[in-house]
Amino acid sequence: MNPITPIVHGLKITLSHLFMKPVTLQYPDERPKVAERFRGLHALKVSHNNAKCVACYLCPTVCPAKCITVEAGEDANHNKYAAKYEIDMLRCIFCGYCVEACPVDAIKMTGEFELANYSRDNFIYTKERLLEK
Amino acid sequence: MGIEILGLPMMYYIAMVAKVLVAFLFVLLTVAYATYAERKIIGHMQVRLGPMRTGWHGLLQPIADGLKLFFKEEIIPSQASTFAFLIAPVIALVPAFMTFAVIPFGGVIEVAGYKIPLQVASYIDVASGKVYDVNVGVLYILAMSSLGVYGIVLAGWASNSKYSLMGGLRASAQLISYELSAGLAIVSVFMLSQTLSLNEIVNQQSSFNGLGWYIFKQPLAAFLFFICSIAEINRTPFDLPEAETELVSGFCTEYSSMKYAMFFMAEYANMITVCALTTTLFLGGWNGPFATVFPLLGLVYFVAKVYFLIFFCMWIRATLPRYRYDQLMHLGWKVLLPISLVNIVVTGIIGYFIK
Helix, strand or coil: CCCHHHHHHHHHHHHHHHCCCCCCCCCCCCCCCCCCCCCCCEEECEECCEECCCCCCHHHHHCCCCCEEEEEEECCCCCEEEEEEEEECCCCCCCCHHHHHCCCCCEEECCCCCCCCCCHHHHEECHHHHECC | CCCEECCEEHHHHHHHHHHHHHHHHHHHHHHHHHHHHHHHHHHHHCCCCCCCCCCHHHCCHHHHHHHHHHCCCCCCCCCCCHHHHHHHHHHHHHHHHHHHHHCCCCCEEEECCEEEECCCCEEEECCCCEEEECCCHHHHHHHHHHHHHHHHHHHHHHCCCHHHHHHHHHHHHHHHHHHHHHHHHHHHHHHHHCCCCHHHHHHHCCHHHHCCCHHHHCHHHHHHHHHHHHHHCCCCCCCHHHCHHHHCCHHHCCCCHHHHHHHHHHHHHHHHHHHHHHHHHHCCCCCCCCCCCCHHHHHHHHHHHHHHHHHHHHHHHHHCCCCCHHHHHHHHHHHHHHHHHHHHHHHHHHHHHCC
8 A cells, every 4th residue: 555645645635725715704703695485583483563373272282492481461352362482492403393383374484593692581582573574 | 353262263263153043043933933834834735714813814823822821830840850840941942943053054254354164163264265064064963853752752751641651652663663764775975975064965956957956866765754754753644652642742732831832842942953954964054056056045045945944844734643553663674775775776786886
């Protein structure tokens, strides 16, 4: 076995890589383009100035991480609505089952991925914070 | 001319101090920016960017690193042998810088009517116009590079930690095995040059515009010497003394702050010295087109050759993984040593018939 040729071949490969365009993303300055079906932060869809959610409890039931808390309420028209809708982002595994389970298409996932925060309380996303902007 | 001290003109002393400062600053700056260049080059070879955020394209990174290390807490293990622990980084660093004293980095320049040979440990005899330097220059370098390993062994032993001791032992075993082949590779150069003075060796390579370089007369010796040198300065693929995956950080596991920085500086200074020595012995030193006409051009050639070899070291680091310990010993004793011995014999036979 000639030991020199593989080394020379390896040196050639590394030299050719020296002239390639680096793949590094200069993160805070450059941001990645998230894919269309990226599963990031949740958002509650809004229709006629109200959340579309009807508090059917399908999403907390299907959620494998048990991170969604829903409490139903009755509005002025005697319709069921989510009086409380909270997602614990520290538990969420971003599987998207809640979106699949929703019968009224009231919840979706956005491309938002910068969820870092300073305190644990801030990771509990309340209904107000989740409403679609 | 003017005042004389101990029978030598004042200009001699000024030139000597200037040369020492220039050589020292050159090594120091190259050490600082070799760390940056290494991170940058290896980064790009791995299709990354390397340091980007300290200054333009990370140019201030070495200064930031230096400041950070300087302000780190000094930790001396309670069970360590304090004196040896403190002296070890110094022993590693000082010989690394001292080696540069005998390497000629340019021809003879003339400043204010006084001729100065660009080599720290040399002077020109005004009467005869001959340049005198250390006539055992290469031996001096071999001695200094052997001294450097004491720092590493001492650091490993004084730390009183098993990883450090393993690193130190590996360093000494590796150095003994590879210094032998490196020395024998240089011997075949001596057989051609008939001298140990580095200045003489460079002058002998000045013929035929580069074709007189010893790398063309002794390609095998050049190859062996460079491999053994990389092994001697503990660089990848021979960085077993500090193999991170096995020994945490080898001999410098217990070191922190400026003492750690000194080991790092020693390692890079050794790399520069070895590259400068390879340049001097095999790549014609400061020789190149028109170097004898414009002595400062020789300086440029020398620096360019040294930087190319440093780049080559980094290129090898980006390419090859670390050798296993038994492979290292096998390569040193069963491959490189016999080849260098055969090379000497062949050089002797050819030298006997072609005179």
